Amino acid sequence: MCGIIGVIDRKRALMDGSSIRDALSLMNERGSGEGAGYAAYGIYPDYQDCYAIHVFFDNLVEPKSRVEEMLHKWGRIVHQEAIPTYEQDGLKKSHIPWRYFFKPYSDLMAGSTTPEDDVMKYIVMETNSNIQGALIFSSGKNMGVFKASGWPEDVANFYRIEDYKGYIWLAHNRYPTNTPGWWGGAHPFNLLDWAVVHNGEITSYGTNRRYVESNGYTCSMFTDTEVVAYLFDLLGRRHGLPEDIVVKALAPPFWDEIDNMPEKEQELNHAIRLTYGPALMNGPFAIVVATHEGIVGFTDRIKLRPLVIGENGNRLYISSEEAAIRVMDPEVQNIHMPRAGEPVIGRLNI
Amino acid sequence: MEKVEIDAKGMHYTPLNEMIREAVRNGAKEIILDNVIGQRFIADGLKADVTIRINGVAGGDLGMFMNGPTCIVNGNCDHAPGNTMDGGTIVIHGSAGDAAAHSMRGGKLFVKNNIGYRGGIHMKQYEEERKPVLVVGGSSHAFLGEYMAGGLILVLGIGQEDPAKDRGIGSGIHGGMIVIRGEVKDELLGVGARKAEFGEKELEMITPYVEEFCKYFDTEPSGLLDMNYTCIVPASTRPFAGKYTWE
Numbered sequence: 001m002c003g004i005i006g007v008i009d010r011k012r013a014l015m016d017g018s019s020i021r022d023a024l025s026l027m028n029e030r031g032s033g034e035g036a037g038y039a040a041y042g043i044y045p046d047y048q049d050c051y052a053i054h055v056f057f058d059n060l061v062e063p064k065s066r067v068e069e070m071l072h073k074w075g076r077i078v079h080q081e082a083i084p085t086y087e088q089d090g091l092k093k094s095h096i097p098w099r100y101f102f103k104p105y106s107d108l109m110a111g112s113t114t115p116e117d118d119v120m121k122y123i124v125m126e127t128n129s130n131i132q133g134a135l136i137f138s139s140g141k142n143m144g145v146f147k148a149s150g151w152p153e154d155v156a157n158f159y160r161i162e163d164y165k166g167y168i169w170l171a172h173n174r175y176p177t178n179t180p181g182w183w184g185g186a187h188p189f190n191l192l193d194w195a196v197v198h199n200g201e202i203t204s205y206g207t208n209r210r211y212v213e214s215n216g217y218t219c220s221m222f223t224d225t226e227v228v229a230y231l232f233d234l235l236g237r238r239h240g241l242p243e244d245i246v247v248k249a250l251a252p253p254f255w256d257e258i259d260n261m262p263e264k265e266q267e268l269n270h271a272i273r274l275t276y277g278p279a280l281m282n283g284p285f286a287i288v289v290a291t292h293e294g295i296v297g298f299t300d301r302i303k304l305r306p307l308v309i310g311e312n313g314n315r316l317y318i319s320s321e322e323a324a325i326r327v328m329d330p331e332v333q334n335i336h337m338p339r340a341g342e343p344v345i346g347r348l349n350i
Numbered sequence: 351m352e353k354v355e356i357d358a359k360g361m362h363y364t365p366l367n368e369m370i371r372e373a374v375r376n377g378a379k380e381i382i383l384d385n386v387i388g389q390r391f392i393a394d395g396l397k398a399d400v401t402i403r404i405n406g407v408a409g410g411d412l413g414m415f416m417n418g419p420t421c422i423v424n425g426n427c428d429h430a431p432g433n434t435m436d437g438g439t440i441v442i443h444g445s446a447g448d449a450a451a452h453s454m455r456g457g458k459l460f461v462k463n464n465i466g467y468r469g470g471i472h473m474k475q476y477e478e479e480r481k482p483v484l485v486v487g488g489s490s491h492a493f494l495g496e497y498m499a500g501g502l503i504l505v506l507g508i509g510q511e512d513p514a515k516d517r518g519i520g521s522g523i524h525g526g527m528i529v530i531r532g533e534v535k536d537e538l539l540g541v542g543a544r545k546a547e548f549g550e551k552e553l554e555m556i557t558p559y560v561e562e563f564c565k566y567f568d569t570e571p572s573g574l575l576d577m578n579y580t581c582i583v584p585a586s587t588r589p590f591a592g593k594y595t596w597e
Contacts, residue, residue: 026388256537257517302492302518303467306429306448321428322447323388323407335426337447337466339516340492 002187002199003027003173005319006288007328008295010349013314014042015169017161023324024152024171030199030320033090034181035174036155037147039188039195040166041292044142047101050078051120051192054138054145055127056095056183063133064098070126074119075104083146088158091150095135095183097159099144114237117192121216121233124191128220135184135220140193143168143292147186155186167348168290172197179223189221189229192237193291198225199320200305203283211278231279232289243289243296247343249276251301288318294347303340310335316346354378359385363409367391374398388428393421410447413440416457429466432459435482441566445488454482454501458559462567464488467516468496473526475500485563492516493540495582499525504556506563506574507531519543520582522589528582529556531574539582542589548581 005023009015017038024036044052053071057063071077083097104119112118124136138145143166146159152173156162172187178201179185188195202208202224209219209227215238217230228250235246249272253261258269273280284304288297297318299307310317310325310332317325317332325332338344354373358366366389373381379400383392386406393402394414401420404412410428413421417436426444430452437456448466451459454473461484469490475481482501489510495503498520507513507530514530521540528543529552539545557575564571 029390254517260537303448306466308447321388321409322426323409323428326387326407337445337491340467 001030001175001177003030003320003324004171004187004197004199004286004288005317005324005328006168006170006197006290006295006297007315007317008168008290008346008348010314010316010346012042012167012348012350014165014167016163016165017156017169019328020169020171021153021156021161023319023327024156024173026324026327027173027321028151030175031152031173032175032181033149033151034176035147035149035172035183035186036152037145037172037174037186037188037197038156038159038161039138039143039145039168039170039190039197039290040161040164041140041143041168041290042166043144043164044101047078048142050101050103051116051139051141052144053100053102053120053123053136054083055098055100056135056137057098058095058133060096060098063131066131067127067134067136070123070131071100071102074108074123075102077102084160084163085158086160088150088154090154091148091158093158094149097146117237120192125216125218129218137184138190138195140190140195141292143193143195145188145190145195147172147188148183149181149186168292168295170195170197170288170290170295172199176223177201182222184221185223187225189225191217191229191233194229194232194236195290196225196228196232196287198228198285198287200285200287200300201283202227202281202285204281207278208281228281228287228289231281235276235279236291243294243345244343245272247296247298247341248272249279250281251298251341252280253341254301286320294345296346297338297344298342299338299340301341306337307344308335308337309344314349316344318344318346352378353380353382355382355384357385358383358387358389358406361389363389363391367394370396370402374400386425390428393419413438413457427461432457432482432484435459437480443567448491450486451482451484451503454484456480456482458483458485458562460485460487460563460566462487465490467491468493470495470498470501470503470528472497472499473501473503475526483559485559486513487563487567487569489513489515493518493521495520495523495526495528495543496540497522497524498528498584501526502556502559503528504559505530506560508569508574514538520584523582523584524587524589525584527552530580530582532578532580534580534582542585543582544585546581546583548577548579552579552581553577
């Protein structure tokens with residue numbers, strides 16, 4: 001179980017977080033009160049050129065000074081503050097959410113076509129594996145993740161999610177199964193521009209983890225979804241593949257289906273499966289991934305988890321349940337279910 | 351108290367189901383639920399002679415373990431309507447999610463439009479007297495009738511070129527029958543499923559269900575009562591004999 005919902009306004013009209021909170025709460029049955037979270041794009045226009053780094057600190061002494069020592073080495077902190085939070089009866093504050101707006105020095109990373117991103121990625125990996133008491137859970141530009149252990153409405157009210165306005169929102173209600181519920185294990189998972197929400201299990205986690213770790217990522221969140229964010233960063237950003245091809249690598253057609261395709265398509269699908277075998281994800285999953293340019297939703301190849309799509313003008317909704325979409329938008333049109341492994345893509349159109 | 355109206359707006363499914371049960375105890379014959387939005391488990395375990403009209407989107411497991419009532423949904427349904435239903439009728443004026451008629455062991459489920467994946471998974475029956483029936487007006491997706499042990503699945507494909515779109519039809523089927531409008535490609539059959547002849551006897555068997563479907567959705571049955579169907583049945587009663595055990 002787990003409940004997911006995502007929305008994009010293709011013309012970049014901003015939505016505050018109150019309606020996605022209500023939509024996620026409708027799916028409370030899909031969670032267990034041990035994790036919920038939200039990601040929003042377009043929320044920091046005053047700092048849109050900076051990486052917005054969200055960190056969970058266990059205290060503001062040791063871990064914070066170690067993180068800042070690293071940030072000062074690699075760039076400039078433009079602004080920092082505690083992320084405003086508001087006490088909720090049903091939520092225990094286990095960490096202190098903090099944010100930095102940060103500009104990396106782009107001349108410090110050799111051999112990279114996206115040096116600032118690689119500096120940022122390095123800082124995230126270093127912090128999360130080596131600095132005790134600090135966890136960077138959000139590191140994109142003009143976007144942010146807000147998550148904690150609790151029910152969807154408590155987590156939303158803890159951060160007053162209605163105070164943020166974004167043109168893309170993702171939200172997730174967690175039902176932890178294989179790993180404990182903790183703040184870092186709540187979704188969305190994020191690296192740089194990528195944010196991921198996921199319902200299901202990645203049973204190929206071991207293979208996928210070895211693959212991303214051999215490419216310079218470190219898994220530190222004790223749960224499977226993390227690898228999806230790193231796979232999208234590796235294939236989407238570093239290898240430059242478009243979203244539909246990334247989805248084809250992660251949830252490819254079966255070999256017998258490929259055998260029945262026209263020759264050119266066969267060749268492409270063969271190449272993807274052979275090149276990206278270790279990126280193939282097995283197990284039940286429904287996933288929505290976002291970047292600042294759009295969202296993509298897809299399920300595993302035999303569709304062991306639900307996914308429903310709805311549209312209304314410039315808005316595209318992707319969710320586990322139709323009713324959740326209707327809570328956000330009672331006038332929603334064209335409700336339908338995508339086929340297994342079929343990517344549903346909503347891109348900005350401006 | 352023959353007719354009861356309940357506004358389900360913003361209501362959790364537990365008080366909603368308590369109100370339905372109370373109305374039934376007080377002798378209601380018709381219950382109208384307005385503004386339903388995703389409430390799960392509606393009419394679950396209910397044993398009564400009552401018609402429940404659901405206006406909105408019904409949540410998962412509508413009519414689970416239900417025995418007797420008629421549920422009419424004016425909207426779509428989430429996952430598994432008719433889950434392990436014993437008896438009664440569900441009529442959906444829309445589409446249903448994955449695993450429609452999951453483990454259904456009696457009664458009838460009519461879906462006007464489409465169903466998701468794994469429709470009729472593990473339906474079962476007790477001889478002829480307790481035979482569940484799933485009728486789909488539009489199309490179905492992969493693993494239709496997976497592990498099916500009994501009952502009938504009928505996919506009419508109205509307005510569809512390809513009523514059963516995906517692979518694995520009747521994967522692990524060991525009882526019951528799947529009838530699909532038009533041709534079905536061999537490669538779409540699952541392990542343990544085979545095609546059988548669709549003859550006069552089969553047409554006679556499906557005719558009352560086609561007529562009942564058309565009555566609910568105000569359609570003309572004549573165009574649907576011909577021999578243009580594919581019949582899918584178990585290749586054996588033990589499709590996985592020898593797979594997990596040795597004899």
